Amino acid sequence: NCINPPKLENGVWFHRTAQTPIQVGDRVVYKCNPGYVGKGPSRSIQCKDDSTWSSLLILCEPRSCGNPGEILNGYYKGTSSTLGSKVIFYCEKGYRLVGRNYRMCTANGWDGQIPRCESGTCDDLPPIPNGETPKPPNNEHWEIGMVATFSCRDQYSLIGASDLVCTETGKWDKDPPTCKVVECQPPPKIRNGRIVTGWRPPFKYQKGVTYACSEGYTMVGSKTIECRENNEYIPSPPRCIKSVDCQQPRTIANGYIISAPRSTYKYQDRITYSCNRGYVMVGNNIIECNENGRFVPESPTCKL
Structure with a gap:
């Protein structure tokens, strides 16, 4: 008799009579699992006279699914x-x-x-109140790469992006804009300074106002402000402070000043420090002349 036919990776064996033990001269047949294909000269083995099995001459290899399918474009x-x-x-x-x-x-x-x-196409754009919504060319479809340009009626300002692009995802790259009446109050005056551009009405959306300080004063903040959609200027108007001089910065032990020396230091002038070789810096390597005539923060130190 023969027992325990050899195992086949990714396959199983069966015997026509299902009897065990298997008699001399009987054969068992191998079958590959689903998804595998048998390769070899024989799918069966035989129980020999010495109660051993003949050689297993089949392999189960993964099946090929072939071409998954071609798609146009x-x-x-x-x-x-x-x-x-x-x-x-x-x-x-x-x-x-x-x-x-x-x-x-x-x-x-x-x-x-x-x-x-x-x-690729994008959906039609919704109408915007008090403005003009563009139509696709020839009243057909918005195709990928096309640009839709919005506009507002005369007294209205366009808030947002005027140009929208139809992207490869079939979505517009931005939200449609809105049309709104925007008019800011006359720009505020500043002490020790004046408005040099943009002082004449009307003060419409995105109209800029530029300030300058009187002689002997230094500006703190942005010199240009802009009328925004909430009818307010952004950012806040600047301030003009009396020009200040900072004292010569102090030297530091085991370090030195990188920036070129000056006879006087004005508001927002900066000093940059570095340490000698073998030392590490403790503190900020850059200090700045502030509106009070002092360098801030404190000068750093160099530690071995």
Whole structure:
């Protein structure tokens, strides 16, 4: 008798009579698991006179699912087409994928359906109150790459982006703008300074105002402010402070000043320190002349 036929990786054996033990001269036949294909000269082995088995001459190799399917205006990427492999589908520029973007090689072949690539379009744009919403060329479709330009009626200002682009995802790259009446109050005056541009009305959306300080004064803040959609100026108007001089910065032990020396230091002038070789800096390496005529923060130190 023969017992325990050799195991076949990714396969099973069976005996026509299902009797055990198996008699001398009987054969067992091997079958590959689903998804595998048998390769070899024989699918069976025989129980020999010495109660041993003849050589096993079959291998079970993963089946190939073949081509996962070609798509018009698209392509797929994958390293293999055997059992368990995955391919991913892509569309050429200007097209968008409809359907699942991948397929898996299973025991029954490629799963799912072949996706398709459709010419990319974006939805029509909603109308905006007090403005003009653009229509697609020839009243057909907004295709990928097209630009839609909005505009507002005379007394209204366009808030947001005027140009929207239809992207490869089939979505517009920005939200549509709005049209709003925007007019700021006359720009505020500042002490020890004056408005040099933008002082005449009307003070409409995004109209800028530029300030300058009187002689002997230094500006703190932005010299230009702008009328924004909330009818206020952004940022706040600057201040003009009396010009100040900072004292010569102190030297530091085991370090030195990198920046070129000056006879006087004005508001917002900066000093940069560095340490000698073998030392590390403790503190900030840059200090600045402030409106009170002092360098801030404190000069750093150099530690061995």
